[in-house]
């Protein structure tokens with residue numbers, strides 16, 4: 001059933017997974033006081049109970065927002081992913097319920113690139129094993145299998161925001177960079193795109209994965225691909241756990257085909273810090289294992305908190321959906337002294353004319369109208385000079401194919 005907006009004190013916001021305080025502060029400064037801020041993710045049933053009266057939810061990579069959760073979240077107006085990946089959200093289910101999803105596409109990219117570069121050096125020097133031995137009272141002073149990074153070839157699979165940053169940092173250290181991407185991209189510095197993943201695997205001393213979780217990237221690195229890699233090369237995965245067949249990687253490390261690996265993301269990750277981490281890579285001393293912390297630096301988290309809360313506030317106050325990952329993107333001007341209505345509907349012919357008919361029948365004069373559509377959904381924003389009456393709102397809710405309507409307070413804050 002379509003809904004209209006509430007005043008800010010009644011807008012309930014649920015933030016999960018230890019989202020940075022910067023998000024809370026930003027929301028409070030914007031007048032949103034009804035905030036629940038939890039440090040953990042929630043299991044599906046607890047989440048379903050909690051989201052029933054929530055208008056905005058903020059999550060990171062662990063919380064699964066599936067169709068069942070969306071079905072329970074009747075009041076949910078927008079989702080903020082305080083991270084880059086949005087594979088944990090059923091974006092289609094959100095869209096067809098008229099819910100835009102936002103993320104932070106840039107704020108933690110540098111943190112991931114720095115970690116990968118550090119791991120490259122650590123693995124080229126065999127540090128995980130040497131450090132473990134020293135902790136055990138051993139002394140592995142040897143140059144065997146220890147290499148400088150200078151002059152080695154780094155192969156980056158997925159040359160997006162993270163891959164390109166890694167490319168720049170690595171070249172400054174003297175690595176030669178090649179990359180493979182499904183899109184033709186201009187290389188940073190002297191980095192060169194190669195024509196196939198096979199070519200990259202055959203040429204690189206270190207392979208680092210920076211692709212999103214997509215049907216086309218699932219298990220893209222397994223036995224067959226590892227066989228193409230150079231003897232004694234290194235694999236790094238800080239993208240998604242679904243990209244590497246982990247048992248097959250474990251076999252390649254045990255057999256000595258690969259010199260080492262650094263893995264930050266896993267097919268199955270603990271739901272919280274209290275749950276045991278189970279992996280076939282445990283106990284292998286040529287592997288750096290990290291608990292999905294590629295983007296977990298204070299700098300990145302603070303920036304993400306600000307960036308995503310800003311997007312939620314802007315959508316809530318103004319209706320702007322720019323940078324939403326699933327929704328028609330509309331950039332809206334401020335609306336002083338105007339009443340603004342957001343109408344989200346199935347993208348089928350005739351809805352807009354029906355909306356305009358209702359407005360005209362209710363003697364409502366349009367002062368601004370903004371429309372954007374994608375294949376499934378239409379999003380029209382209508383500014384008018386006088387308040388929408390209850391009768392007009394009711395009629396607009398009942399326009400066929402309506403998914404949701406929201407009447408926004410204008411900046412001068414007159415009644416909705």
Ligand SMILES: NC(=O)C1=CN([C@@H]2O[C@H](COP(=O)(O)OP(=O)(O)OC[C@H]3O[C@@H](n4cnc5c(N)ncnc54)[C@H](O)[C@@H]3O)[C@@H](O)[C@H]2O)C=CC1
Nearest residue numbers: 084085158159160161162181182210211212238239294295
């Ligand atoms: N470990 C962590 O804490 C973090 C992990 N990530 C993961 O890293 C991924 C990449 O992040 P960004 O670089 O910001 O994303 P991006 O969207 O900027 O870049 C991804 C690149 O992969 C390419 N690509 C897509 N499918 C491909 C395929 N089959 N083969 C080769 N290239 C392909 C795209 O064309 C694009 O250039 C995110 O989707 C996220 O899953 C992101 C941040 C933190």
Ligand SMILES: O=C(O)CCC(=O)C(=O)O
Nearest residue numbers: 060061083084085295296
């Ligand atoms: O820090 C997080 O919670 C997730 C980081 C990540 O994987 C992402 O940004 O996609």
